[in-house]
Amino acid sequence: MLNTILSGDFPRSRLLTIVLIVIFISLAFAPFLFPGTRSLSVAAKICYFVVLVASYDLMLGYTGIVSLSHTMFFGIGAYGVAIALNNMGASWGAVLLGTIVGLLLAVVVALVIGLFSLRVKALFFAMVTLAVASAFAVLASQMSWLTGGEDGLSYSVPKILTPAYKLMDDKLFGVRMNGRIVAYYLVFSVSFVLFLVMLRIVNSPFGRVLQSIRENDFRSEALGFQAVIYRSLASCLGALMAALAGVLAALWLRYTGPDTTLSFDIMVDILLMVVIGGMGSLYGSVLGATIFILAQNYLQNLMGAVSDATAALPLVPELFHPDRWLLWLGVMFVLSVYFFPTGIVGRLRSSS
Amino acid sequence: MSMTHPTHSPEEHPVLETHGLTIRFGGHVAVNDVSCAFRQGTLTAIVGPNGAGKTTYFNLISGQLKASAGSISLYGEDITRLSAPARANKGIGRAFQLTNLFPNLTVLENVRLAIQAKSRIGLDIFSMADRHVELIERAEHYLHRVALIDRARDTASSLPHGDQRKLEVAILLALEPDILMFDEPTAGMSVDEVPVVLDLIQQIRDQGDKTVLLVEHKMDVVRSLADRIIVLHNGFLVADGDPAEVIASPIVQEAYLGMGASSHV
Ligand SMILES: Nc1ncnc2c1ncn2[C@@H]1O[C@H](COP(=O)(O)OP(=O)(O)O)[C@@H](O)[C@H]1O
Numbered sequence: 001m002l003n004t005i006l007s008g009d010f011p012r013s014r015l016l017t018i019v020l021i022v023i024f025i026s027l028a029f030a031p032f033l034f035p036g037t038r039s040l041s042v043a044a045k046i047c048y049f050v051v052l053v054a055s056y057d058l059m060l061g062y063t064g065i066v067s068l069s070h071t072m073f074f075g076i077g078a079y080g081v082a083i084a085l086n087n088m089g090a091s092w093g094a095v096l097l098g099t100i101v102g103l104l105l106a107v108v109v110a111l112v113i114g115l116f117s118l119r120v121k122a123l124f125f126a127m128v129t130l131a132v133a134s135a136f137a138v139l140a141s142q143m144s145w146l147t148g149g150e151d152g153l154s155y156s157v158p159k160i161l162t163p164a165y166k167l168m169d170d171k172l173f174g175v176r177m178n179g180r181i182v183a184y185y186l187v188f189s190v191s192f193v194l195f196l197v198m199l200r201i202v203n204s205p206f207g208r209v210l211q212s213i214r215e216n217d218f219r220s221e222a223l224g225f226q227a228v229i230y231r232s233l234a235s236c237l238g239a240l241m242a243a244l245a246g247v248l249a250a251l252w253l254r255y256t257g258p259d260t261t262l263s264f265d266i267m268v269d270i271l272l273m274v275v276i277g278g279m280g281s282l283y284g285s286v287l288g289a290t291i292f293i294l295a296q297n298y299l300q301n302l303m304g305a306v307s308d309a310t311a312a313l314p315l316v317p318e319l320f321h322p323d324r325w326l327l328w329l330g331v332m333f334v335l336s337v338y339f340f341p342t343g344i345v346g347r348l349r350s351s352s
Numbered sequence: 353m354s355m356t357h358p359t360h361s362p363e364e365h366p367v368l369e370t371h372g373l374t375i376r377f378g379g380h381v382a383v384n385d386v387s388c389a390f391r392q393g394t395l396t397a398i399v400g401p402n403g404a405g406k407t408t409y410f411n412l413i414s415g416q417l418k419a420s421a422g423s424i425s426l427y428g429e430d431i432t433r434l435s436a437p438a439r440a441n442k443g444i445g446r447a448f449q450l451t452n453l454f455p456n457l458t459v460l461e462n463v464r465l466a467i468q469a470k471s472r473i474g475l476d477i478f479s480m481a482d483r484h485v486e487l488i489e490r491a492e493h494y495l496h497r498v499a500l501i502d503r504a505r506d507t508a509s510s511l512p513h514g515d516q517r518k519l520e521v522a523i524l525l526a527l528e529p530d531i532l533m534f535d536e537p538t539a540g541m542s543v544d545e546v547p548v549v550l551d552l553i554q555q556i557r558d559q560g561d562k563t564v565l566l567v568e569h570k571m572d573v574v575r576s577l578a579d580r581i582i583v584l585h586n587g588f589l590v591a592d593g594d595p596a597e598v599i600a601s602p603i604v605q606e607a608y609l610g611m612g613a614s615s616h617v
């Protein structure tokens with residue numbers, strides 16, 4: 001049973017298993033364990049970023065495709081829903097239509113980029129994806145009548161997902177049961193299912209071919225696997241999953257703009273999360289996304305506390321001033337790559 | 353030497369044929385106007401000094417390189433324009449002179465992938481690969497045959513050189529092609545490993561239905577295994593015929609064996 005759900009892909013390390021269970025339980029009960037708007041938003045962001053990062057790892061870690069356009073697909077999914085909700089009003093029909101159009105667009109764009117440029121060198125492919133993603137970001141900001149330009153779009157979502165909706169009159173475990181709880185569980189459960197679907201894909205016969213192409217595409221072709229076809233399909237699946245993560249982000253945030261979806265900063269974040277967690281293992285995406293987003297949101301608080309506590313010392317409080325959080329994030333990244341070149345998952349597995 | 357495997361009438365269609373096959377690298381012609389037909393159930397040895405164009409000839413047949421001129425036909429069908437994977441799917445299997453594995457995958461997975469290729473389930477994204485038990489069992493069968501079953505769970509890159517060569521052979525066998533091309537399969541192997549691979553090639557030949565192309569330098573091996581020898585030299589096909597005759601021919605004595613590749617001819 002568990003074997004089937006996890007597609008036979010167990011964490012294969014006791015510590016990793018424990019960490020994953022802790023993350024899973026924390027996310028599954030986040031509204032009750034960590035009440036408050038901010039922490040729920042962090043939890044939701046972790047959920048859809050796990051999908052986004054895992055879908056990137058499907059391409060980078062499993063297939064060896066270096067793409068720099070992943071945020072574009074994330075954005076296509078988000079804008080699809082955002083534009084539909086903005087123009088059609090807060091209905092599930094709009095969500096459905098926006099999702100379908102977004103997914104179709106994502107797959108078609110991924111397929112076109114793939115078939116035209118995946119036969120060439122990896123570096124060239126990275127350049128092409130970067131160019132396409134930049135062009136797309138410019139396009140999105142220029143077409144402000146549709147996308148809201150640099151300001152993005154704020155829109156209403158179906159009522160059941162809003163704070164105004166009352167799930168029950170009484171509080172449950174001291175938590176007010178409103179539509180945000182519904183929205184959170186929508187994000188959580190869809191993310192969870194998508195993660196399991198990806199886990200199945202990488203452990204399927206198809207996933208094995210992807211790994212053979214990553215390892216040695218020349219040999220894989222000599223066995224009869226047409227690398228460009230498999231790479232294109234992997235890109236399409238990655239794009240599809242990224243777009244679905246975008247849909248979740250759009251529904252959760254009730255706002256879609258360049259800075260939450262299309263920005264190159266997010267592309268860099270995704271890369272860091274994959275590398276920190278460990279390439280070529282989807283569990284790495286869970287760890288990478290969780291650690292990175294927690295750091296992004298709480299490192300400043302933590303540093304503020306350290307800075308205050310050490311106020312009497314010279315220099316130290318300056319070093320830990322909350323404004324330096326990005327520096328410390330960088331230090332953490334360099335250290336983690338130095339000490340865990342195969343990511344946290346690779347490290348945990350090799351030590352067990 | 354007894355000839356137990358089937359003989360063929362000359363008018364029978366060859367399995368594989370090259371017509372005026374040529375490839376140029378800049379000004380250098382590595383394979384020059386080579387026409388040759390290979391009949392089913394035969395083992396043809398391809399000999400010639402280093403740089404003669406043997407590996408390049410293989411690369412042209414299995415599709416890793418595109419011909420500058422000439423054509424290749426398989427069962428009478430022109431396959432000159434087909435990609436390497438398409439040719440593999442039509443039954444042309446290839447082992448490489450320079451070991452060419454999936455280094456970070458297990459030994460078992462290296463072989464299993466070849467079997468999966470043959471079973472055409474590569475686009476199945478929803479089943480679990482490990483639930484296709486019959487593929488794993490067949491992979492294990494081939495690992496037994498090359499005496500690598502004990503290393504099945506290790507990564508390919510962790511194997512010593514000789515074992516990697518054997519794995520290379522196992523992958524080719526597991527692909528179960530109609531045409532098997534071995535490019536110096538025993539090169540760099542220790543003396544006790546060589547017979548394992550040669551016995552396998554002998555078994556394939558004795559099976560009688562496969563067409564084998566073998567690049568091999570050891571003349572005693574070639575003489576006992578091959579039905580026929582062709583000699584490449586500077587890209588040209590310079591001799592073709594019965595092993596004993598070809599080995600005795602002046603052109604071979606001079607062009608190849610004169611270089612001291614074998615002691616007793
Ligand atoms: N990709 C290539 N580019 C340029 N020259 C090549 C290439 N492949 C082979 N050659 C040249 O073609 C000739 C034949 O090489 P090869 O087929 O490997 O010989 P053999 O296998 O008989 O030792 C050599 O001179 C080699 O340098």
Ligand SMILES: [Mg+2]
Pocket residue numbers: 406407408449535
């Ligand atoms: Mg060679």
